[in-house]
Amino acid sequence: MKVSFSVNDAPVSVDVEPRTTLVDCLRHELNLTGSHVGCEHGVCGACTVIVDGRAVRGCLVLAVQADGARIETVEGLAQGEELSPLQRAFRKHHALQCGFCTPGMLMTAHALLRAEPDADEARIVEVLSGNLCRCTGYLGIVEAVAEARSHYAKRKDQSK
Numbered sequence: 001m002k003v004s005f006s007v008n009d010a011p012v013s014v015d016v017e018p019r020t021t022l023v024d025c026l027r028h029e030l031n032l033t034g035s036h037v038g039c040e041h042g043v044c045g046a047c048t049v050i051v052d053g054r055a056v057r058g059c060l061v062l063a064v065q066a067d068g069a070r071i072e073t074v075e076g077l078a079q080g081e082e083l084s085p086l087q088r089a090f091r092k093h094h095a096l097q098c099g100f101c102t103p104g105m106l107m108t109a110h111a112l113l114r115a116e117p118d119a120d121e122a123r124i125v126e127v128l129s130g131n132l133c134r135c136t137g138y139l140g141i142v143e144a145v146a147e148a149r150s151h152y153a154k155r156k157d158q159s160k
């Protein structure tokens with residue numbers, strides 16, 4: 001089936017099997033391998049991407065369901081060589097080790113902070129509870145997301 005959507009603001013069209021998941025489509029058809037595949041059944045969050053502003057599990061959405069959608073992946077966060085404030089905060093707070101969970105963590109946090117730049121730590125923990133990390137522990141991750149809040153608050157002010 002032919003599917004058309006935008007990924008990180010670039011329009012794309014691909015031919016996929018109806019059973020192809022969105023994350024497999026991104027990885028295998030579009031070569032966007034930043035989104036990872038762990039459990040493949042909605043538990044780990046490694047495959048999280050943003051679809052029409054909402055963080056979703058890329059392994060639980062079929063590519064055909066995303067037809068016409070606006071998709072954001074971890075590849076869209078940095079501006080060229082320049083990491084986004086959220087990515088810089090992850091680096092500063094040692095919020096990753098192997099990095100397998102990181103794309104999903106980043107996209108979940110990005111969607112949260114864009115919608116709720118004043119999210120408190122309890123809210124950050126609650127929202128990130130759907131993303132599993134098996135090597136870093138969560139303290140650095142939560143600290144990084146909390147630090148990045150001010151950048152999202154500024155952006156919201158600028159768009160007023």
Ligand code: FES
Pocket residue numbers: 036037038039040041042043044045046047048057058059060
């Ligand atoms: S691979 Fe999608 S939630 Fe684990």
Ligand code: FES
Pocket residue numbers: 095096097098099100101102132133134135136
């Ligand atoms: S950094 Fe390794 S699983 Fe999270």
